[in-house]
Amino acid sequence: MEMDKGKKKLTIYLAPMQGLTDAFFRSVIHSCSFANGFDIAVSPFISITHGDLSAAHKKIKDVSDNNNSLPVIPQIMGNEPKEFIDLANLLFDHGYTHVNWNLGCPIPKVAKKHHGSGLLHYPNEVNNILSKVIPNIKPCLSIKMRTGYSQTEYQPLIEIFNKYPLESITIHPRLGIQMYKGKIDYDAPRIIAQTSVHKIIYNGDIYSLDDYLFVQNLYPNINNFMLGRGAIANPLVATEIKSSSKLPYNTAKAWYYEYVDKLLSKIESLNKPEQSKINKSKEYFRYIAQQLKLKPENMQPLLQCNNLHSVQCLIKKLVLNHF
Ligand SMILES: Cc1cc2nc3c(=O)[nH]c(=O)nc-3n(C[C@H](O)[C@H](O)[C@H](O)COP(=O)(O)O)c2cc1C
Numbered sequence: 001m002e003m004d005k006g007k008k009k010l011t012i013y014l015a016p017m018q019g020l021t022d023a024f025f026r027s028v029i030h031s032c033s034f035a036n037g038f039d040i041a042v043s044p045f046i047s048i049t050h051g052d053l054s055a056a057h058k059k060i061k062d063v064s065d066n067n068n069s070l071p072v073i074p075q076i077m078g079n080e081p082k083e084f085i086d087l088a089n090l091l092f093d094h095g096y097t098h099v100n101w102n103l104g105c106p107i108p109k110v111a112k113k114h115h116g117s118g119l120l121h122y123p124n125e126v127n128n129i130l131s132k133v134i135p136n137i138k139p140c141l142s143i144k145m146r147t148g149y150s151q152t153e154y155q156p157l158i159e160i161f162n163k164y165p166l167e168s169i170t171i172h173p174r175l176g177i178q179m180y181k182g183k184i185d186y187d188a189p190r191i192i193a194q195t196s197v198h199k200i201i202y203n204g205d206i207y208s209l210d211d212y213l214f215v216q217n218l219y220p221n222i223n224n225f226m227l228g229r230g231a232i233a234n235p236l237v238a239t240e241i242k243s244s245s246k247l248p249y250n251t252a253k254a255w256y257y258e259y260v261d262k263l264l265s266k267i268e269s270l271n272k273p274e275q276s277k278i279n280k281s282k283e284y285f286r287y288i289a290q291q292l293k294l295k296p297e298n299m300q301p302l303l304q305c306n307n308l309h310s311v312q313c314l315i316k317k318l319v320l321n322h323f
Helices: 023-031 054-064 081-093 116-121 123-136 154-161 187-195 209-218 229-233 236-243 249-268 274-291 296-304 308-322
Strands: 011-014 040-047 072-077 098-103 140-148 169-175 200-203 224-227
Touching: 011 200, 011 236, 023 054, 023 249, 040 054, 054 072, 054 081, 072 081, 081 098, 081 123, 098 116, 116 123, 116 140, 123 154, 140 154, 154 169, 154 187, 169 187, 187 200, 209 224, 209 236, 224 229, 224 236, 229 236, 229 274, 236 249, 249 274, 249 308, 274 296, 274 308, 296 308
Parallel strands: 011 040, 011 224, 040 072, 072 098, 098 140, 140 169, 169 200, 200 224
Antiparallel strands: none
């Protein structure tokens, strides 16, 4: 069992975000000239539908289509041991020696079916799945979870996890009903780090070097941090965390522009209908707008625009004017 409680090298994970931090995004940040601060990525989840692995194959292709940009840990969503074992071993055959289990997805439709965070209510079911899966999968397993649906729901789970040789536990300290908003339970990661025998990865609301320094100060024994929305809003944050210093304004602006420019060019080059490229540009823009602290009136022309070239020009102009 892994014991990883001492001071170790800082590792920064790119969080899984379905449709956002996939191979497409990983290759964008890899192509930028600034030093990529991310060490490893967890892929958006791959699920198995009724034992049929064919849909999973397409997703595995996306996980693999990585241009060696970052090592990737594929994530599995599921609660049926046989299907889980088959998918984990298929991923192993594709070269993945580590898979991650999604115990965090809060979408009610998903959770109701005892998938993602929906399983956190049922520690016996989690134990049963782990007892069947762990002896039969070839890759090692890590878990990504949130705190549950009531404040201490995670505690019996940590005791169960202690019985198994897990690679790590990533904790996003929010309840399922909070989705991705509202107060973070900053006590939970500390309690988990004290009671778990596993490596702990903290995940939640790191958008800046200051946000990172705040959580690092709260958890001096945690050396692993995962960034999701903050990574899309500004991947340079990982670079700043790694050097423990803020980039000079002009450098940060030039590199941020490069990031947005490469992201938009890559969207433009996709072999997809114009409308889907517009939607994708606007989807990433939601995070960029947050970084730039744009007001609704700054965004209005862009939100009303439905021409790819104009949408992308407006986004770049907003970056130049508001960074
Ligand atoms: C649009 C979106 C898609 C997500 N997809 C996944 C997913 O596939 N697997 C997963 O474990 N978490 C997923 N998450 C959760 C993130 O990995 C992360 O835990 C969450 O955003 C909190 O971290 P952050 O504050 O750094 O963004 C998703 C979150 C969002 C907003």
